[in-house]
Amino acid sequence: MLKLFNQVGGSLMEFFSQAGDFTVISTRAIRAILKRPFDFENLMRQFVAVGVNSIPVVLLTGVAVSMVFAVQLAFGFKQFQAQGLASSVEGLAVVRELAPVITGLMMSGRIGSAMAAELGTMQVTEQIDALECLATDPIHYLFVPRLLAALVMLPLLTGLAIYVGYWGGYLILVNVEGQSAYTFASEFYKLIGTRDLRIALTKAMVFGLIIALVGCWRGYRTRGGAEGVGNAPTSSVVTSSLWILVTDFFLTKLMLV
Amino acid sequence: MSSVIEVANVSKAFGPKVVLKNVNIEVEQGESLVIMGGSGTGKTVLLRIIMGLLAPDSGQITIDGKVIQEISIPELFEVRKQIGMCFQMAALFDSMSVFENVAFALKRHTKMTQKEIAVRVDECLAMVGLRGSDKLKPSELSGGMKRRVGFARAIALKPKILLFDEPTTGLDPVMTDVIGRIILDLKHELGVTSITITHDLKSAFMIADRVALIFQGECLAIEKPEAFKVNPNPVIQQFLRGDAEGPFLQDPPPPKRTRQEANL
Ligand SMILES: Nc1ncnc2c1ncn2[C@@H]1O[C@H](COP(=O)(O)OP(=O)(O)O)[C@@H](O)[C@H]1O
Ligand SMILES: [Mg+2]
Numbered sequence: 001m002l003k004l005f006n007q008v009g010g011s012l013m014e015f016f017s018q019a020g021d022f023t024v025i026s027t028r029a030i031r032a033i034l035k036r037p038f039d040f041e042n043l044m045r046q047f048v049a050v051g052v053n054s055i056p057v058v059l060l061t062g063v064a065v066s067m068v069f070a071v072q073l074a075f076g077f078k079q080f081q082a083q084g085l086a087s088s089v090e091g092l093a094v095v096r097e098l099a100p101v102i103t104g105l106m107m108s109g110r111i112g113s114a115m116a117a118e119l120g121t122m123q124v125t126e127q128i129d130a131l132e133c134l135a136t137d138p139i140h141y142l143f144v145p146r147l148l149a150a151l152v153m154l155p156l157l158t159g160l161a162i163y164v165g166y167w168g169g170y171l172i173l174v175n176v177e178g179q180s181a182y183t184f185a186s187e188f189y190k191l192i193g194t195r196d197l198r199i200a201l202t203k204a205m206v207f208g209l210i211i212a213l214v215g216c217w218r219g220y221r222t223r224g225g226a227e228g229v230g231n232a233p234t235s236s237v238v239t240s241s242l243w244i245l246v247t248d249f250f251l252t253k254l255m256l257v
Numbered sequence: 258m259s260s261v262i263e264v265a266n267v268s269k270a271f272g273p274k275v276v277l278k279n280v281n282i283e284v285e286q287g288e289s290l291v292i293m294g295g296s297g298t299g300k301t302v303l304l305r306i307i308m309g310l311l312a313p314d315s316g317q318i319t320i321d322g323k324v325i326q327e328i329s330i331p332e333l334f335e336v337r338k339q340i341g342m343c344f345q346m347a348a349l350f351d352s353m354s355v356f357e358n359v360a361f362a363l364k365r366h367t368k369m370t371q372k373e374i375a376v377r378v379d380e381c382l383a384m385v386g387l388r389g390s391d392k393l394k395p396s397e398l399s400g401g402m403k404r405r406v407g408f409a410r411a412i413a414l415k416p417k418i419l420l421f422d423e424p425t426t427g428l429d430p431v432m433t434d435v436i437g438r439i440i441l442d443l444k445h446e447l448g449v450t451s452i453t454i455t456h457d458l459k460s461a462f463m464i465a466d467r468v469a470l471i472f473q474g475e476c477l478a479i480e481k482p483e484a485f486k487v488n489p490n491p492v493i494q495q496f497l498r499g500d501a502e503g504p505f506l507q508d509p510p511p512p513k514r515t516r517q518e519a520n521l
Contacts, residue, residue, distance in 0.1 A: 037365055122350075125346065125348060125351070126344050126346060126348035127348050127349075127350055127351070129305070129308075129310050129344070129348065130342075130344060130348040130349075130350070132308070132309075132310060132337070133308055133310075133337060133340070133341075133342040133411075134337070134361055134362045134365070134410070135334040135335070135337040135338045135362065135365075135366060136334075136361075136362075136365055137330070137334065
């Protein structure tokens with residue numbers, strides 16, 4: 001019994017010390033954004049890695065998810081002879097939830113894990129120590145470009161997901177279910193306003209923040225050789241996906257009032 | 258006293274494992290100190306503490322009059338600009354070419370133009386005998402070349418202090434001699450203060466102004482090479498002979514056989 005207590009206490013302490021460490025490092029990273037020297041070259045490289053190279057993934061998942069959702073909606077609303085509503089609800093769901101959350105989850109798998117693996121490898125091969133010895137703050141040099149890239153690219157990719165989501169819905173509801181193209185176009189935007197787009201993009205930015213900070217932090221704190229490098233991406237994906245879903249709930253609650 | 262590096266009463270343990278016990282070392286301006294010691298005795302840990310990468314459990318490091326455990330992070334980075342560190346495994350940035358590795362600190366910490374940087378990188382690479390390899394990636398280099406690129410990267414900013422962590426371990430005898438000469442060259446050309454960790458007695462006595470031996474976390478001797486060679490301490494004598502018999506090892510070594518005996 002006492003042993004169980006000890007174990008629970010130990011894990012709890014471990015959790016709080018990790019959370020504390022994450023907070024300290026994240027604060028340092030965010031404050032480092034404004035510090036000189038500004039590394040334009042590195043930032044561009046991250047824009048390409050995070051943004052441009054993610055376009056195919058976002059295109060495919062965006063279309064696939066909105067199509068399958070449209071099929072379900074069409075089927076569901078047909079039960080009530082309310083097929084017309086399908087387009088409006090599709091629009092609501094894609095813009096407010098599906099596009100930002102699916103993009104966030106996909107990106108945590110694609111770029112968050114890559115950040116963790118890259119920084120983890122640099123940590124265990126002493127490249128991060130080498131940075132320190134060359135009088136370069138690794139938090140500034142490594143975290144800031146990745147953080148900025150994620151903050152800018154996640155909203156853009158979410159915008160892309162909304163755009164292809166529209167056409168995914170169109171494909172199902174107009175071409176398969178036989179609604180008129182005109183009705184679909186006007187109904188899709190019926191329940192949403194600019195406010196919803198703002199919600200979507202805010203969510204995307206917060207998800208970008210989570211993905212980059214968790215990925216970089218996991219990599220930076222990698223210990224223990226090849227095994228440590230193997231664990232860093234996995235644990236970064238699990239942690240950031242979890243936080244994406246949790247913050248999604250609270251952001252939705254907060255911003256809809 | 259004009260000591261540039263002062264290690265005062267430094268102790269460090271990892272959990273129950275005591276690595277350094279009350280180590281005191283002073284290195285003077287322009288001096289070359291060689292630290293020897295068995296594998297796993299905490300030589301790398303000592304260098305990492307000097308660089309401020311690890312915090313000691315007690316004691317302090319003073320570099321150029323600044324106590325590095327007490328100064329702020331920006332001040333620490335200022336001190337580090339004066340120090341060139343060569344890692345045991347070179348620790349080159351593997352996503353960058355040799356040129357970018359050597360130019361790294363120049364790009365970040367100086368206002369030099371592209372052209373001036375190219376000239377300085379060429380100078381540094383020439384000093385370690387690698388002129389013309391600037392476009393290669395670290396993965397295309399041999400172990401010795403990596404070390405030498407690591408040297409070039411460390412000297413790019415013309416540091417006043419150089420720290421070498423086992424620069425010759427794992428290299429053939431000829432390359433070992435080359436590295437020893439490079440270190441001597443750097444000392445003559447830049448007048449740097451240096452600490453070199455090595456197991457190689459020949460290059461140690463070639464480059465050392467003073468020699469120290471770390472044994473079981475303690476600094477046994479710190480003295481001129483001539484005095485070190487005749488130090489009566491049995492541990493030092495055993496280390497110099499390179500013999501398994503003696504107080505150096507905690508566990509007794511395997512029995513000594515002659516070759517004929519082993520071939521029986
Ligand atoms: N970060 C660390 N965590 C735990 N133990 C460490 C760490 N770094 C070094 N050690 C231990 O300290 C001892 C000395 O290591 P090191 O200084 O690398 O030896 P060497 O003299 O061969 O360079 C080793 O036994 C090693 O296990
Ligand atoms: Mg070592």
